[in-house]
Amino acid sequence: MYQVGCTAAKALAPTAGTRYSLAAMNVLGIETSCDETAAAVVNDRRERLSDLVLSQTALHAVYGGIVPEIAARAHLDHLDTLIARALGEARLGWADIAAVAATGGPGLIGGVIVGATMAKAIAVVREIPFLAINHLEGHALSARLSDDVAFPYLLLLVSGGHCQLLIVEGVGGYLRLGTTIDDAVGEAFDKTAKLLGLPYPGGPAIERAAASGDATRFALPRPLKGRPGCDFSFAGLKTAVRQLVEGAGSSPPTARDVADVAASFQAAVADVLVDRTTNAIAAFKRRYPDGAVLVTAGGVAANQALRDRLSDLARRHGLLLVAPPPRLCTDNAAMIAWAGVERLRLGLVDSLDFAPRPRWPLDPTARA
């Protein structure tokens, strides 16, 4: 059996005179659910002792998207050395690690299996708890690592695979208010970038191009804007961008055109996110009248223009916008380690027969 309760309790109990009294509880985190191989060590004092991310972007760029088998192979090739480096940078040995947390899903299953299996192996050897972390929970709790945000808070989770609004009531307590009915928002960024001939990944490329563009030049649709509810839709926006670009004829678009399309697209996305989040704020306030914080997380939350719009929105509703630093918004292992710290404190450890999950909704009661 795991000495789960034991390890966690000893590390947490501030009993004077024991060797645990001053020791922080260090958790190793592993993230391999998409195209970043990542390892990090985080402690229960919210310190990121190491935070390494090895991007596979170059491996996938030629395909214009992530190839799952290539991703899985690359994770296996690099993960063990990356973990060793993460321990080294944290200046810790195995004896200092209280638990190992790995993304257990959702994501590209080949990669998730590599990370979760290596984490289990480490847990077996070191006789420490293994924690299978929902990648979305990693994003959802990252604002507690960066800014020590208290529960409950409203969360806008925007990434390459997800676009959701949730109320975060506690660790493991998520109430989904809305999700995308078609594409994820990051996917819309990637596809728009591809149409414009911008490099993959599309998010940063669109943001750079949009900086010098005229957002009012092209009138793009704002799907679901003004409608009740908190769901999203981006398929129509994506199609409109394609028609716009393809309708321009065979000559390649000028830099001016690219910048203006990027800016118009980004403005449309921001309008949609602000509109849907406005409805979510009302739902959040109904449930938690004293609720004070709007958090945005996920790779798309690294976009500064979106952060500015959301910050303005939050202020107008008497909320504070907390957006973790971009480094913690894009995929990383520090947020997985942190979710591990949070779950370990509550004794929410996992068994070695945990089955990695390609799909894993945060709110199990939400409709598909």
Place this chain on the structure above:
Amino acid sequence: MILALDSALSGCSAALCEGQAVRAQESRELAHGHAEILLPMVKRVMAGQSFASLDRIAVTVGPGHFTGMRVGLAAARGLALAAGRPLIGVTTLEAVAAAVDSVERAGCMVIVALDSKRADIFVQCFAADLSPLAPAAARRPDEIARDLAAPGASLPLLLAGGAAATLAAALSARGLTFAVSRAAPRPDAATVARLAATRPLPSTPPAPFYLHPPAVTLPAGGGGPLPR
């Protein structure tokens, strides 16, 4: 003391061996779910034994089913990293060949054939003393049969491995005669341990031996979304 693992094909096994003696072993046939089964199995096989007492850890590196191979290698690399013990890789083909009884294989050419989940099979030919006669390859059964039917090959053929029946059908179609080994159709961790015991330590950790490049299929409009 050696801990050996295999999860590269339609099963999982783990064994703890000391010299010729098998201290503990477990094996289970399964098509899916290697990631759930393997580590609990390792924990049971290592019950009461410290990882620090291992001389080395051994694992099958393939060829095999991609996901299962990666479960085995990710587990083995994780164990080796956390225990600070050296890791040795053994191919599935040589592990299956080594499990063929020495009396059975005397005077024969041993042909190991393993399922690739595609139209081809993973194949390697060994002499009766188990020295490889050719590199491992992924080939169609009819091509293998054509080559074996060519003049010059005269040794009796002994087939082994999970795809032996597939290869046997192709050889029969060419009118070739052969025998099929009674040996286990997939690697056995105790045999993996025995093979690893005498291998020199590699300078780099064992890498997966895929034999097949990644199947790259681009969805319309570029890369696909992540599952939600």
